[in-house]
Amino acid sequence: MRTKLSVVLSALIILGLLVTACAAPAATPAPAAEQPAAPPASAEEPAQSEQPAAPAAQGIMDTVKARGKVVCGVHTSLPGFGYLDSEGKNQGFDIDLCRAVAAAVFGDPNAAEFVPISAAERGPALQTREVDMVPRNMTQTSSREIQWGNFVHVMFYDGQGMMVRADSGFTTLEDMDGATVCVTTGTTTEQNLADAFRERGLTFNAVTFEDTSAVYSAYESGRCDAATSDKSQLAAVRSGFASPADHLIMEVTMSKEPLAPAVPAGDDQWADLVRTVMWVLINAEELGVTSQNVQEMKVSDNVVIKRMLGGEGSFGQEDLGLATDFAVNVLAAVGNYGEIYNRYMGPEGLSFTLDRGLNDLWTEGGLIYAPPLR
Amino acid sequence: MTTSSSSLPRFLTRKGVPLWRDVVALQWVAQIVSAIMVLGFLWFFISNVLQAAEARGLGLGLGFLRGAAGFPIAESVVPYDPSRTFGYALWVGFLNTLKVSVVGIVLATFLGLGAALARLSPNWLVSNIAGLYINIIRNIPLLVQLFIWYFAVFQKLPPVQEALTLPGPVYISQRGLFMVGPQPTETFGAWLLFVAVGLVLGYLLNRSLLNYQVRTGRSTYPLLIGLLALVGVPLLGWFLVGAAPMQLTTPELARFxxxxxxxxxxxxxxxxxxxxxxxxxxxAEVMRAGILAVQKGQVEAAKSLGLNAFQTLRLVVLPLALRVIIPPLISQYLNLTKNSSLAIVIGYADLFFVGRTIINQAGQAVPVFLLIMAIYLALSLLTSAVLNVYNRRVQLVER
Structure with a gap:
């Protein structure tokens, strides 16, 4: 009886120790877990109520500077926009936008870290401030603007298209009544497809996959009569098909897809900074400043160019916490908007060739237009 | 949680043994401490989720389910179009999960039984083929198998214009399998009533005639008469409702x-x-284990009574084996139902697939995941509850 009792007692003592041991770590993570959650909450609150003046205690700029890197959530398998090259390095139009911001903040385009995220993770990544910026082939919409974060500036005007087999003879959506269409689930594309057919009174069968590569493999094998997505994505994917000439992208545009990089909500200074960098890229093309001639242009007679490159006056660099000549670093590193576009999607583009169309400068009949830097 | 009044006074008022050596008291302390720990853990996790959700402005309400879904669903048991609500879309997904689970459970049971019998067959070739099937299939992850079935088998069928034609006609192509099928007409609803009456009547006749046979020993053919009612009443209804309740339609190649x-x-x-x-x-392995658990003497007894091999199996071996088989079989059924959520990789619009789409389109991750978990849980508990009732019936009833 004695021994039994002592066994029970010692078991209890061990249990008690375990409780205190468990309680201690359980108690510490609790506040620790609250800590990171709390500041964004308090940071978001003032942003939502009308107090834009008071900057958040710990702004994204401070975090970025302390870290020494800009963290971007990016695509890793979309040729042209965000993909891995043969050496495993992140490349693409969206990647260069991130590198431009890194060059602006640190003077070094390589001070950027790329986190691969899926389409579905874009919203949560912004909401939780897991990344500083999301340049990831993302369509700007009102509800995303409200729920996810702040879109800074439309950098690519896309539209939803339809890829069909060249021998199908389709020219309009009306030709496709009753067709089977492959589409990625959880995208605006999926909803636009339904809307486009419904408003024309047409029927269709959808075959949906969560994985983008499954969509195109099903289309290529013949499971579907057509595949739909943004025209740029269709062009990118078609270039990877066994015989690209057998497929064509129809003229029809089913939706507006303005692709814009976004930053987390609640930090106006950071949003302004990223936006200004985007404006520099566009203005530089308009003014004819390229990665090749940026050094000579510093002493240009054109006062607008001089101001942009930090040679004369200011357009707000100090208020953003940037060097006066940050634009020189940006342009030397990634080039102007047109250079970035042509690098991946121009006539000699690394990924594929896509006519600039809407993505030409406003002076050339396109929609690419940035407010002046002054 | 609190000590109940009946046991509290006894060890508190007892003289002699100090409290810290009293087994009853110690047991109570242990119970309370472990209960506090469990509840504390639960509280920590739940409050953490709620806090994080609130901090990030993620709502936990289910109001969004009334919003228009706006996305297409590839196949549905009930009529669906993108103007329906998110809630209805989830229902469509649930029905699709139910469809594949029910059909899958029935077919897997027959396949399993067949493979188990083959495995136990004295024929070397048959037994080893079954063994090969069981050992290969059991040891390759289901996800990999689904990929192979979908992308390497079903996607490699001929394109729709060159569909394989089997007699029937049955057409097999990348777009699926098409065959002659019944199409319900207006009188279908009325006819369903006859089917229901036939079902009930057939069951009742079977039961009462069987009882009579057991009581009196007179042969009443319960199975035959029950089946007759089951088939006869709907057959009668077919002609009574006027126009035929179903028409056969033949698939025809349209433009697409x-x-x-x-x-x-x-x-x-x-x-x-x-x-x-x-x-x-x-x-198959579950069934084999069950059949092997039946004692040899039972089979020998059945043989000595003059039962043939099939009768031995149906009347002696299987009823006895069922007692061993049912409990692990239940968990295989539950596994099949839950594994159907892997449909997401091959684009079958089941509950999980539709749920994921809703998360994307409505931006409500936490409530949708909770909903999905609750539905799978309810489905599994229901399945096991029904089978447990059956299990109790086949267990040894001691008379």
Whole structure:
């Protein structure tokens, strides 16, 4: 009886120790877990109520500077926009936008870290401030603007298209009544497809996959009569098909897809900074400043160019916490908007060739237009 | 949680043994401490989720389910179009999960039984083929098998214009399997009533005649008469309702696809085949174990009574084996139902697939995940509850 009792007692003592041991770590993570959650909450609150003046205690700029890197959530398998090259390095139009911001903040385009995220993770990544910026082939919409974060500036005007087999003879959506269409689930594309057919009174069968590569493999094998997505994505994917000439992208545009990089909500200074960098890229093309001639242009007679490159006056660099000549670093590193576009999607583009169309400068009949830097 | 009044006074008022040595008291302390720990953990996790959700402005309400879904669903048991609500879309997904699970469970059971009997066969070749099937299939992850079934088998069928034609006619192509199928007409609802009456009547006749036979020993053919009612009443109804309640339609190649008739999409077919083949292998082992658990003496007794091999199996071996088989079989059925959520990789619109789409389109991750978990949990608990009732009935009843 004695021994039994002592066994029970010692078991209890061990249990008690375990409780205190468990309680201690359980108690510490609790506040620790609250800590990171709390500041964004308090940071978001003032942003939502009308107090834009008071900057958040710990702004994204401070975090970025302390870290020494800009963290971007990016695509890793979309040729042209965000993909891995043969050496495993992140490349693409969206990647260069991130590198431009890194060059602006640190003077070094390589001070950027790329986190691969899926389409579905874009919203949560912004909401939780897991990344500083999301340049990831993302369509700007009102509800995303409200729920996810702040879109800074439309950098690519896309539209939803339809890829069909060249021998199908389709020219309009009306030709496709009753067709089977492959589409990625959880995208605006999926909803636009339904809307486009419904408003024309047409029927269709959808075959949906969560994985983008499954969509195109099903289309290529013949499971579907057509595949739909943004025209740029269709062009990118078609270039990877066994015989690209057998497929064509129809003229029809089913939706507006303005692709814009976004930053987390609640930090106006950071949003302004990223936006200004985007404006520099566009203005530089308009003014004819390229990665090749940026050094000579510093002493240009054109006062607008001089101001942009930090040679004369200011357009707000100090208020953003940037060097006066940050634009020189940006342009030397990634080039102007047109250079970035042509690098991946121009006539000699690394990924594929896509006519600039809407993505030409406003002076050339396109929609690419940035407010002046002054 | 608090000590109940009945036991509290006894060890508190007892003289002699100090409290810290009293077994009853110590047991109570241990119970309370462990209860506090469990509840504390639960509280920590739940409050953490709620806090994080609130901090990030993620709502936990279910109001969004009334919003318009706006996305298409590839196949549905009930009519669906993108103007329906998110809630209705989830229901469509649930029905699709139910469809593949029910059909899958039935087919996997037969496949499992067949494979188990083959495995036990004295024929070397048959037994080893079954053994090969069981051992290969059981040891390859289901996800991999689904990929192979869908992308390497069903996607490699001929394109729709060059569909394989089997007699029937049955057309097999990348777009699925098309065959002659019944199409309900207006009188279908009325006819269903006759089917229901036939079902009930057949069951009742069977029961009462069987009882009579057991009581009196007179042969009453309960099975035959029950089946007659089961088939006869709907047959009578077919002619009584006027126009035929169902018409056969033959699939015909339209511009893009076959239209009319009955259709099995490649996504559904791949998932069904994958689940049935995979679960069938496990069920085969469960059944084999059950059959081997039947004592040799029982079989010998059956033989000495003059029962043939099939009768021995049906009347002696299987009823005895069922007692061993049912409990692990239940968990195989539950596995099949839950594994159907892997449909997401091959584009079959089941509950999880539709749920994921809703998360994307409505931006409500936490409530949708909770909803999905609750539905799978309810489905599994329901399945096991029903089978447990059956299990109790086949267990040894001691008279």
């Amino acid at each position: 696809n076959f239209e009319g008739g009955m259709r099995l999409t490649p996504e559904f077919a791949a998932l069904l085949v994958g689940l049935v083949v995979y679960t069938g292998a496990f069920i």
